[in-house]
Amino acid sequence: MTREEKSIVIQDLTTQLGENAHIYLTDISGLDxxxxxxxxxxxxKAGVSLSVVKNTLLAKAMEASDKDFAELPEVLKGNTAIMFSETGNAPAKVIKEFRKKSEKPLLKGAFIEEAIYVGDDQLDNLVNIKSREELIGDIIGLLQSPAKNVVSALKSSGGTLAGIIKTLSEKEG
Structure with a gap:
């Protein structure tokens, strides 16, 4: 690979690192x-982009990036594959599911919304991260809960003013 080709690869990787908030570094060596x-x-199928990269080029791209990858460049040893995803936990779920049949891929580290995770032991933590959509769903569910209680209270009391006051006084006591 010429110096010019390396420079282009580093620029591409730097762009990808900048555009993605969810970055996983894995070891897929030994897979046939x-x-x-x-x-x-x-x-x-899970909307995850996977590509094998040269450690030296990825390390240079991390340096050139505006993001702080902290100790992630230190895990760039051996074979490295990089995964990008729109959803923070999607790559972790793919890895966990895939490892039911195979020992690899191993998680080297991850960059999730500016948080750094290092080591394969972090996989369960990453699987349990909720996506933006899941968090919004939880918030909507919490907001709907009090409204549903008021509606059911109004229905159960027959909708009369005396019934509403009675229901509210019972809830306070």
Whole structure:
């Protein structure tokens, strides 16, 4: 690879790092072609982009990026595959599901919304991160709960003013 080609790869990686808030670094070494193909298919279905990168080029892209990757460049040893996703926990779920049949991929580290996770032992924590949509759903559910209670109280009391006052006084006591 010429110096010019390396420079282009570093620029592309720097752009990808800048555009993605959810970045996973994994080790897929030792997977045969068929297993790697299955992993790529699983990633595609989950909306996760997977590509194998050279550690030195990725380290330079991390340096050039505006983001603070803290100790993540230190995990760039051996074979490294990088995963990008719109959803913070999607790559973790793919890895966890895939490891039911295979020992790999191993999680080296992750960058999730400016938080750094290092080590394969962080996989369960990453799987449990809620996506933006899940958090919005939880908030809507919490906001709807008091309204549903008021509506059911109004229905149960027959809707009369005396019934409403009685229901409210019972709830306070």
């Amino acid at each position: 072609a068929g297993t790697t193909s299955n992993l790529r298919r699983a990633c595609f």
